[in-house]
Amino acid sequence: MxxxxxxxxxxxxxxxxxxxxxxxxxSLPYKVTSVEQIREMYGVGKSLVKMVKEILGTGxxxxxxxxxxxxxxxxVLGSVWGIGAIQARELxxxxxxxxxxxxxxxxxxxxxxxxxxxxDDINLRIPRDEVADTEKFVRGVVETLAPGAxxxxxxxxxxxxxxxxxxxxxxTHPDGSRFTSLRCCTHSSHLHLLCSHQDLLARLGGTQPDMxxxxxxxxxxxxxxxxxxxxxxxxxxxxxxxFTGNDVLNRKxxxxxxxxxxxxxxxxxxxxRESKKKDVWFTESIPCETEREIFEKLGxxxxxxxxxxx
DNA sequence: GGGCTGTACTG
DNA sequence: CAGTAC
DNA sequence: GCCC
Numbered sequence: 001m002x003x004x005x006x007x008x009x010x011x012x013x014x015x016x017x018x019x020x021x022x023x024x025x026x027s028l029p030y031k032v033t034s035v036e037q038i039r040e041m042y043g044v045g046k047s048l049v050k051m052v053k054e055i056l057g058t059g060x061x062x063x064x065x066x067x068x069x070x071x072x073x074x075x076v077l078g079s080v081w082g083i084g085a086i087q088a089r090e091l092x093x094x095x096x097x098x099x100x101x102x103x104x105x106x107x108x109x110x111x112x113x114x115x116x117x118x119x120d121d122i123n124l125r126i127p128r129d130e131v132a133d134t135e136k137f138v139r140g141v142v143e144t145l146a147p148g149a150x151x152x153x154x155x156x157x158x159x160x161x162x163x164x165x166x167x168x169x170x171x172t173h174p175d176g177s178r179f180t181s182l183r184c185c186t187h188s189s190h191l192h193l194l195c196s197h198q199d200l201l202a203r204l205g206g207t208q209p210d211m212x213x214x215x216x217x218x219x220x221x222x223x224x225x226x227x228x229x230x231x232x233x234x235x236x237x238x239x240x241x242x243f244t245g246n247d248v249l250n251r252k253x254x255x256x257x258x259x260x261x262x263x264x265x266x267x268x269x270x271x272x273r274e275s276k277k278k279d280v281w282f283t284e285s286i287p288c289e290t291e292r293e294i295f296e297k298l299g300x301x302x303x304x305x306x307x308x309x310x
Numbered sequence: 311g312g313g314c315t316g317t318a319c320t321g
Numbered sequence: 322c323a324g325t326a327c
Numbered sequence: 328g329c330c331c
Contacts, residue, residue, distance in 0.1 A: 013313095013328060014329095016328080017314095017329060018328070021328085042329090047328065047329090048328075082324095084324060087324075111319095111320080166327095211319090213327085227327075229327095243327080251316090253315090255314075255315065258315080264315095265315080266317065267316080268317085
């Protein structure tokens with residue numbers, strides 16, 4: 001249901017609530033059999049209780065069935081990488097119905113084109129072993145470019161998930177002076193190094209040289225979504241935290257950082273908000289070498305990556 | 311009623 | 322800027 | 328959607 005709100009209706013807030021609630025109920029140590037078990041839960045209000053009640057009673061949810069019927073084929077369009085709710089509806093209006101319909105449509109962005117081309121592969125889950133192999137492979141390539149560099153697969157892989165939706169790789173170098181050579185990793189010239197192994201298919205996004213978002217083809221496996229990002233060492237802990245996620249955890253701690261401390265937390269640091277009269281600006285980042293330090297600065301217990309699946 | 315993370319890309 | 326993605 |  002939250003997919004519907006995300007991909008078709010473009011209601012990110014309902015989508016978020018539904019997703020959070022499903023995860024919440026799923027993570028309970030018992031199976032929900034009565035609404036009394038959830039009535040008091042924070043973040044579960046009248047509407048959700050009602051929905052759960054209906055599901056428990058009838059085994060289905062009318063609202064969802066109606067929605068599905070209404071939305072029909074638009075959802076498929078909205079589930080393409082690079083196509084959001086608005087474009088999905090636009091395309092539907094123009095007569096497109098399936099992903100295949102989009103194959104020869106010229107007015108797609110490069111991201112959408114790739115999303116269409118590899119639609120089936122991209123939507124497959126990736127076994128974590130394969131992510132580990134990919135990480136190892138990238139590490140090998142990077143090592144030849146900048147010996148001593150750190151290469152870590154983040155994302156759901158790092159959170160210990162058995163399968164992943166994409167591969168998210170972070171790179172840094174403990175020696176700052178080596179960093180410049182490292183940034184080349186995401187430059188097209190060095191992506192060619194990866195390409196020469198017939199593994200990296202295409203470059204996309206990021207004129208900024210330290211990020212790559214694209215498609216990866218590895219060892220005859222299906223085509224996979226991969227992000228590679230290069231960060232300077234002094235920011236690495238923040239990047240690792242941000243791209244390990246999950247996103248709900250990020251939002252939670254960023255929100256807390258702001259309202260409780262007046263901080264701004266992002267993948268590039270922890271900044272103190274300064275203001276004088278109307279002007280607001282931020283300080284240099286509070287230095288943190290490790291994720292643990294970041295949590296400490298925010299007065300939070302350190303959660304292991306596998307405890308960040310919110 | 312208004313906020314709900316913060317950042318960067320494309321077009 | 323809107324739209325999309327992470 | 329929920330919470331303030």
